[in-house]
Amino acid sequence: MALPDLPSFLATRALGTDEIGKQPAEALLRIYGWMQLSRSADNRILELFRQGLIKGTVTGGQGNEALCVPLALLADKSLDVVSFTHRDLGGHLVWSGHPCDQLNQYLANAASPTRAREGNIHHGDPANRSLPMISHLGAMVSNVAGATDSQRRFGRPAVGFALFGDGGSSTGDIHETLNLASLLSLPVLFVIQNNRYAYSTPLAEQFANGTELWRRAAGYGIEGFALDATGDVLETARVLGDAIARVRATRPMLIEAHTLRLRGHAAYDTCDYLAPGENEGFLSRDALPKARARLGSEAAIGEVKSIHFVGTLVTTDPADPSKQQRAAIDIVFQKNDQQRITTTYYQVIETTSLDGYDAWQRKQHPTDPTTWQQTLQGAEQIKRLRANTWESLAFFRG
Secondary structure, eight states: OOOOOOOGGGSOOOOOHHHHHHOHHHHHHHHHHHHHHHHHHHHHHHHHHHTTSSOSOOOOOTTOHHHHHHHHHHSOTTTOEEEOOTTOHHHHHHHSSOHHHHHGGGGTOTTSTTTTOSOSSSOOBGGGTBOOOOSSTHHHHHHHHHHHHHHHHTTOOOOEEEEEETTGGGSHHHHHHHHHHHHHTOOEEEEEEEOSEETTEEGGGTSOTTOOGGGGGGGGTOEEEEEETTSOHHHHHHHHHHHHHHHHHSOOEEEEEEOOOOSOSSTTOOOTTSOTTHHHHHHHTOHHHHHHHHHHHTTGGGGOOEEEEEEEEEEEETTEEEEEEEEEEEEEEETTTEEEEEEEOSSOEEEEEEETTEEEEEEEOSSOTTOEEEEEOOHHHHHHHHHHHHHHHTGGGO
């Protein structure tokens, strides 16, 4: 299956802890780009489901991106092991393959990593040690522990990431695996995604008042702490990076990450069990707009001097949809108010250029550069090109 080329700002799937301190603007842009892609994809998946184009059901990770995206960027995806939950589409997108490979899962497409043999929620990429989850999330942590132990026995310095929710944290599988990981000093980072609800059951009906789940780590002789994953995404990434480094070098660890679920458990959940104003409170803590605001307030967007897209433009004949024309397209947006769009068709190369308040279009023969025609653009076209350039460069402002 031919997949579209990724924009250049999604070309990097790794993040070093040193970058967070030395190049915070670039690190923040990278995290935000993947978070925004995850949010947009989750929202679009829900729309397609409601249109009847995706079968079964869909869950969403809206509100959880600030946890799973930095974790996936910081992981060594050539060695490490993970089992993402149904809240971690952002992690899947970062971990391996083309983002469309993961989205193929929702359409039961055999080009997906599991060849469409799993549902649109219970998916992963086994070939790259991303273990597909099952609904009983507690059961997955033992698989992560076993696969991580296998990696270590082969002499590979892998870390395992065992993710589960506040509800799943009470299941026996998780406690048994915590005990075994401690006993064998397995390098597994256990992460409780505490979004305050197990489906429709609030924390108050799951645990005694004042319970802090991370303190359970002491019972197994391992380190544990709480992490607010709804605030500063750079700080979240820094803490996760330090934790991963310590686990890789020493012993297992338990993190209780306070995160959000901005939609219901799944598409069919009406959330009528929420208290009045509770959902508004969740939205006010959303880390995505906070990251976007920080990009503007810290002038990190100023670090983006240009944006370069390379891809394939496919057009369809309205009279005959089976007829398609493909053309290579190369787009550059550059400060200040400069733009170049080059489209290479079989019979002609078209280049539209903007430089401040001047714009022109050049048509050139694909094999004979001496054969060309250039036309100056009118005021309305220049206005549209300037607006397009500004909007593209300001994408990270949201």
